[in-house]
Amino acid sequence: MASVRFEKAQRWYPGADTPAVPGIDLEIGDGEFMVLVGPSGCGKSTTLRMLAGLEEVNEGKIFIGDRDITNLPPKDRDIAMVFQNYALYPHMTVEDNMAFALKMAKVPAAERKERVLEAAKMLGLTEYLERKPKALSGGQRQRVAMGRAIVRSPQVFCMDEPLSNLDAKMRVHTRTDIAKLQQDLGTTTVYVTHDQVEAMTMGDRVAVMNLGELQQVDTPLRLYDHPDNLFVAGFIGSPQMNLMEAVAVEGKAKIGDYLVPVDPASQQKISGSQQKTSGKLTVGVRPEAWHLVSDSDGGLPISVTVVEDLGADTFVYGTCKVEGTPNTVIVRVSERGKIRKGDVIHVTTDPRNVHVFDTVTGERLSD
Secondary structure (H helix, E strand, O other): OOEEEEEEEEEEEOOOOOOOOOEEEEEEOOOOEEEEOOOOOOOHHHHHHHHHHOOOOOOEEEEOOOOOOOOOOOHOOEEEOOOOOOOOOOOOOOHHHHHHHHHHHHOOHHHHHHHHHHHHHHHHOOOOOOOHHOOOOHHHHHHHHHHHHOOOOOOEEEEEEEOOOOOHHHHHHHHHHHHHHHHHHHOEEEEEEOOOHHHHHHOOEEEEEOOOEEEEEOHHHHHHHOOEEEHHHHHOOOOOOEEEEEEEEEEEEEEEEEOOOOHHHHHHHHHHHHHHOOOOOEEEEEEOOEEEOHHHOOOOOEEEEEEEEOOOOOOEEEEOOOOOOOEEEEEEOOOOOOOOOOOOEEEEOHHOOOOHHHHHHHHOOOO
C-alpha cells in the first residue's frame, strides 16, 4: 500500500487556451478512499488519468509513496484502473478476463487461478467464471472489471466513474459493494464521479473540483456542514442548498424586508465584508434547516408549487416573492400529507444553520 501525492501537477492540452488542470496539490493517505467530484469538464478525470499515466504531466510531479512516477509508463506504476465502460474482452470468459493482466505478467497458472478464485468469491462471481461478458448484467460486468483490478494487488486503485452506466437501483447496491470492498482490502483508492451523492456516501475524504482547481478537500460531513465557498455550498447536497441574495445591514443579512438570523460570531466578518463589497452577501440555508412557523411569527412566505413525498422525507418546492430569494425555495418538512400544492407556508431558521458568503469573492463569512 502507498500514499499518493500531487505536487503542482499540470495538464495543458495542445491548442487549448488554458490548462485543463492548472497545477493541483493533493495528498492522499495510505489506504484512503479519496473521491474527486465536480461538474463535467472540471478536470477530475484528467487528474486521475495523470496518476494512471494515461495523460502527460506538463509540469509538476506525482508520487506514489516516495517513488516519483511522473514520467513512468502506466505498466510500471503499480496501479489498477477501473473504467466507466468496463473494458472487458468480449471473446474471453470472466475467468480469462480477470486473469489476463496476470498472464501478461507471466504469473504461474496455478497462482493465477488461485487469485482469480479468491477475487471471484469476494465479488460473488464464482458461478459466472465460465460465462462471457454478453451473458452478464451491467452490475456483474462492473464486478468483473473490479475483480480484474483486485487480482493484481496494486498499490493504488483508480476508478473513473465506474457506476455511471448502471441503473439507479444497481448503482446504489454497487457503490455499497465498492466501499465495503475497499475497506476490506485497505488499498489506496482514487475515485472519480460527477455524482455528489456517490461522493458523499463513499469517500473517506472528498476533493471538490471546478475549472481544474481544488475548491475544498475534506470529509463528506465537513463539506456539507461547513462549505468553504459558494461553489461547494451549491454543489454539495441533494436537494441543493437554498442560496439567497442579501445585503449586510449592521452586521446582519437582510433579504428584502426579512432579517436573517445570523450567529453573533459571524457579524463582525459581515461588517468587514460590507466595507469591501458594497454589502453584497449570499445566504445559504439547507432544506432541512428551515422550520415552519405561523403567519404571525414573520417567517419567509413560500407559495407551494410541488410536494415530493418520498416516504421517509417530504420536500416542498415553492416560490417566495421576497426580493433576493431564488426562483425555487426547497424545504424539507416532517408533516407527511399535510402540505399541498397551492398552500402558503411560512419558514424561518436558527442562526447556527445559516451560511453566509461574500457574493463577490464567494468566500465563506460565517463561522
